[in-house]
Amino acid sequence: MKRWVASALVLAVGCTPLDMERRTERGPVLRTYLQESQLGERMPFARTEVSWPQLTLRFSTADICRTEQHAEYAEDIITTRSVPGAAGAVSSGGVLTAVGGFLVLGRTLFSNSPDRDGIDREGHYGASSRKVATTWGVVLLSVGVPALVAGIVQLTRSGETKETRKADEMLALREVPCQPQPADGVVDLAGGNGPPPEPRATVNGTLVLSADEARSLSFKGLLLDGSPVLLQDEDLSRLETFRTCASLLAAPVDPEALARQAKTHPDRLRTKRELVRACTTLPGAPAGPLLEAIDSALALGTGIPQEAKPSPPATTPSGTEL
């Protein structure tokens, strides 16, 4: 009997489409953590030190250490199931079941005498009111009960379920050289105009360039035994500043020429002043006399003392290639 009931329910509701909507909502952050790893690929690096009039390049090889910042948070997966028409099935099924049940249970209220007003083609009287009521009651129950059951089952199947799980998200990624070791080799000053300079060998992982050499050599990058050498931003900036200052500070200070330039091209002279001012960041660089001469020339040429409108030092001068 239970098998028959289950089969009837399956037939009644088994093929009913179930609308399912799934959405994901982000919950609170549970924790944040750092994950560190090494790429296992050693690369050549160089650091710069200035002690005017010399630039020291210290070469090393280092691994790349990757630091990832992760956030672990709760994530809610909300599944909403709904069956369109379930409420209508319950409503109509309930009405049909109620009327059908009343007709069947209350059939004794109807007359059991046949309808003698008519005789059908087979010679039978019409059915009694009780028989008609019973028949209609059974018919309405046959339609109403499955609809009611189907609607109830569909309503129980519909609803909302929430599943919570952990999720992970990478917030930041940082890669820095780590575990450096001094490296020796042959350094190529590559990428400049004209014939490349002669390769130079490092001594104890260092290569020293004088201001004169930096001024005369043309190069854009460094190669250590053929591999490109990476410089961090501050080292790259220091190298460019050194090369610029090597040119600016090489010529003797000429107040008259500066005075003429202050009158003819004051903007160029102000740009030059910023470059000379950047040279003061290099230890030992004799930028003071030139800077004072430029300030004097500008004060005479424009009538405005330069200290009245200071500007930040240019650590990365334009027009200097590396």
Next chain:
Amino acid sequence: MRYLFILWPVAWLTACSGPEAPDAAVCRDVATRLCQTSACPGVAEQLPLGLDCEATLLERTGCGAEEFTFSSPSRERVLDCRVPLIQVGTTTERPPSCEDAFQFVVDCPDVTAFFRGEAP
């Protein structure tokens, strides 16, 4: 499967009928319908009827008595011939059409003779 599920109540509904009517009731039903169409052309000639049509037919056939039973023609023959007369409805509230009554007279001369009071 689904159609059987829907159709079986309908089949039960169509099979819903009362007990078998006695021969006297069937006979009186036919007599009533013939009297309702006694003025129709073709019917009046075959069934000469008096002023009280139903009383005349009941007297001729003897089906005024409750214990009446068909012998010749048989009950099945009368029911078959009655089919045109119930085209409009199974109750006698709506009379049959003259065409249906004439078809009855033409198709069933034996039953017509029975209602004339003659031996078929």
